[in-house]
Amino acid sequence: MKALVAVDWGTSSLRVARIGEDGTVLEERGNPRGILTVPAGGFPQVLDETCGDWLRQAPGELCLVSGMAGSRQGWVEAPYCACPAGFGEIGAHLQWIDARTAIVPGLSCEHDGVPDVLRGEEVQVFGAMSLLDQTEGLFVLPGTHSKWVRVEGGRVQSFSTWMSGEFYALLRQHSILARTLPAEDGPLDEDAFRQGLAQAAGSGSLLRAAFSARTLSLFDRMPAAGMPSYLSGLVIGEELRAQPRAASPVTVIGSATLAQRYASALTWQGTASRCLGAEATWRGLWRIARGVQA
Structure with missing residues (x-):
């Protein structure tokens, strides 16, 4: 195994890591140049500006x-x-x-004749599998478009996409609810969050439950500072309500703040969970590189 230059290039940012032969992350760097800021033909230059010195120091290294x-x-x-x-x-x-440079493909699957896709999250799932020595289970990757991924026999069998983060932003900023919500989300109010989870579980539909964020405010049933947490609980609760109950711990992969919120929701539901962060991405790319070099 040679060392690896690992690149995680998203819509709004670029992260790179130099990973040793044994999978150890030797150095990390970040760059705000997400793909939407890069002009046509400009990707090689941005990559060179970010980690070109690594690539020149070791011309035989793989770059994924x-x-x-x-x-x-x-x-x-x-x-x-x-x-x-x-x-x-x-x-x-x-x-x-x-x-020496290759792009990792995303994954696709179909549900009732309708395609679904993910791109980037597959690397995180493969990395989590490697870190946890796990070949079976359910993985959730929360975000603007959350992904629920089912793994069996060391392979991703299927997944589903939930526009939870985007729906929260739409309700938070562009619905009637925005008029009674504070300007900033503030820290998580656990009680309000759990109340939102319970309301989502009992209502049967986010279309019905969402209006409660207005009426609770109208009747002074909840402090304004807790309303963003309540709304977050409604949206995440709707996402959890639609998932099959997992028999084994669910692996949550994402930023610490969001992953802990999902872990808290799963605990409230009675489902065990464990959380991983950026290390899943680097381990996933390293594990793919091992297979390519072998």
């Missing part, structure tokens, strides 16, 4: 790029790899830029 750099708006489109898919399928579908 994950995330939205492989989308139609990115560097080069990397076609989706159909599920079920594991390390072998991902490695076989890498989109090579040159002899």
Whole structure:
């Protein structure tokens, strides 16, 4: 195994890491140049500005790029790899830029004839599998578009996308609810959050439950400072309500703040969980690189 230059290139930011032969992260860097800020043909230059010195110091090292750099708006489109898919399928579908640089494909699956996709999260799931030595289970990756991923036999069998973060932002900023919510979310109010989870579980529909964020304010049943947490509980609760109850711990992968919120919601539901962060991305790219170099 040679060292690896790992690249996580998203819509709004670029992160890179130099990873040693044994999987140890030797150095990390960040750059605000997400794919939407890069002009056509400008991706090689931005990558060089971010970690070109690493690439020049070790010209034989592999460089793997994950995330939205492989989308139609990115560097080069990397076609989706159909599920079920594991390390072998991902490695076989890498989109090579040159002899040392490749883009990791996203994954696709279908539900009732309708396609679903993810791009970037597959690397995090594979990294979590490697870190936890796990080949079965349910993984959730919260965010603007949350992903629930089912793994069996070391391969992603299927997944589903939930626009929870985007719906929260729409309700928070562009609905009638915005008029009674404070300007800033503030710290999480656990009691208000759990009340939102309970309301979502009992209402049967977010379309019905969402209006309670207005009426509780109208009748002074909840302090204004707790309303963003309550609304967050409604949205996340709707997401959890639609999931099958997991028999084994659910692995939550994401930023510490959001991952802990989902872990708290799962605990309230009676489901065990464990959380991972950025380390899942770097381990996933390293594990894919191991297969390619082997």
